[in-house]
Amino acid sequence: MTTSTTSLLQIAVNGAALATAAETLADLVVEQGFGGTKVATAVNGEFVAERLRASTKLMSADRIEILSVRQGG
């Protein structure tokens, strides 16, 4: 049996390293507290649309960006 500790994936979210139990990008967004929030996501520099987050499996060393709208010029 695999323990939850060994199943944690080492990834980076918005530039910070973290270990996650999430298996998909959709799970990660919820786990990180962005469920119900307007955010856009990218994995390893590629845009991942909201409707594809549930079918996007996370891999070790993935670099995830979770962005929102901010002030800009």
Place this chain on the structure above:
Amino acid sequence: MNQNEPFKALSKAAAPSALSLYGVTVSSRLLLGTALYPSPQVMTEAIRAARAGIVTVSLRREQARGRTGARFLDLIRALPVHLLPNTAGCRTAKEAITTAEMARELLETDWIKLEVIANDDTLQPDLFGLVEAATELNKRGFKVFPYTTEDLSAAERLVAAGCRVLMPWGSPIGTGRGLANPQALKTLRAYFPDLPLVVDAGIGAPSHAAAAMEMGYDAILLNTAVAKAHDPVRMAAAFADAIEAGRTAFEAGLIEPSDRASPSTPVVGTPFFDFEPPKPGGHRA
């Protein structure tokens, strides 16, 4: 007629024509950035004072479990403006394309202010990356507003890539130096007489903006000069007035400068007050 405002109707008639960008008509020719204001309250008041129809926004990392982006989005969505997301900070075409896709999903707009930056010192557009990104984004159905230089060959390639608006810089972002190369901006205007051209970046004073509008530029995009003013709300109003005046002047037809003076007052009928009849002996008193 109100005796206190006897010329109001005339002044209204002088208002400049509306601007159309990718089929969207806006009455204001001032596009305003939303960054660097002392508070969200001042920002919203400045946007109102600027009478802006389009404001720019960016995409940034959302803080863990934060709602910063959501709060800002609610604030900006409550204003009667079109949102133009940017790709500020992107150094490659690939980064800019990914950012544009994320912006399209977040804001449900296919408008994108495309920035691909060459270096941190000048924030000069990387024209090669810009053309590459613009080509791909146009294929993907975006309406691209490229932040470019006054370079004519880059402009031609951006238009060939499908861009129907160009946004040449006045001078580098945040410098407030105004129109660094006015002759090249005039050439660009003359070369693309029917393409909407927006001067974006480097504008420091309302007179800079008015000068660009008098050249026939269609609009001005600025941020720092308003946001960092001592009173951003009043400065926004000053820019709005200057841009409107510059456009109206362009539409009214400016005179050609001349090296030679010519009197504006009629010469015929000029009185000669100094004239005294010659005295006997021949000399004037």
